[in-house]
Amino acid sequence: MLKNKVFLTQTDTTIGFVSQNAERLTEIKERPPYKHYIKAVNSLGTLKSFVRIPAAHRNRVRRAAKTTFILPNGHSYRVVRERHHLLLLNRLTWAYTTSANLSGQPYDEDFAKEAADVVITPLYNKSEASKIYRVNNHTLKRIR
Template sequence: MVKSKSTSRLSTIESIILTQTDTTVGFISQNSTKLSQIKSRDASKQFIKVYPNLKMFSKSNRVPTSKKSLFRKSKKTTFIIKNKALRISPVKLQSQILRNSTWNYSTSANESGKGFVYTFCQDKADIIIQDKYGLQEMSSSTLLKISNTKIVRLR
């Protein structure tokens, strides 16, 4: 089910979308400024950039050769490479909006430092995409900092 405040399909790239991600309920958009305003968080703090598959990920990021199998096999994992947070998360919902996107910024659907509140999220989102199970807050992704020589688990 998709609920939208937006009147134009072309604005969906800049719209704030509330949806169930593979880990938890999240806001996704290609507009990091709007996400920062919603979350009441410092605009200089970066968001996770999510790609639908390894092919799209590899087009814009260099993956160290020795770590390629880690990226291929990873599930629910965010990687930090050269101070950029990146993630591969296949689109599971049958949403054309999400499938047409080559990448999105992603963040948990809550105010910075607070828990998930559906009414807050509903007010802030331009588009709400959910399946028959609704939206459920679950655990966040594993966070790994990757370099050519080592891997450090941060979360």
């Protein structure tokens, strides 16, 4: 039942939509369907079930906070450690996460609350977005 819901919640970095249904998020945000979403996971064990982390970057991924990594399979992952956001992720184990706005537009609280199936309060002010790194077997490149 939770798998098809779109949640509006305070994520570890900003106010965002969280769901296991990427198609619903694409429809809500009016975003091109070929773009990937960041997959937020509740633990390193869950991350290991999706992808193999290159040995050169395992420590970096394990210790990073509020950081997204684009791994060699081309998908983005972030291990969440923030307590409030982790309450939801522990029930889902993983979820796609994205900002709560139309693609390319600023945050609009009315739109976000109308588009979400479930609103999880409290919603704080936006903070800065996560850092994004593209990791390869040997290289590391900062994207954002």
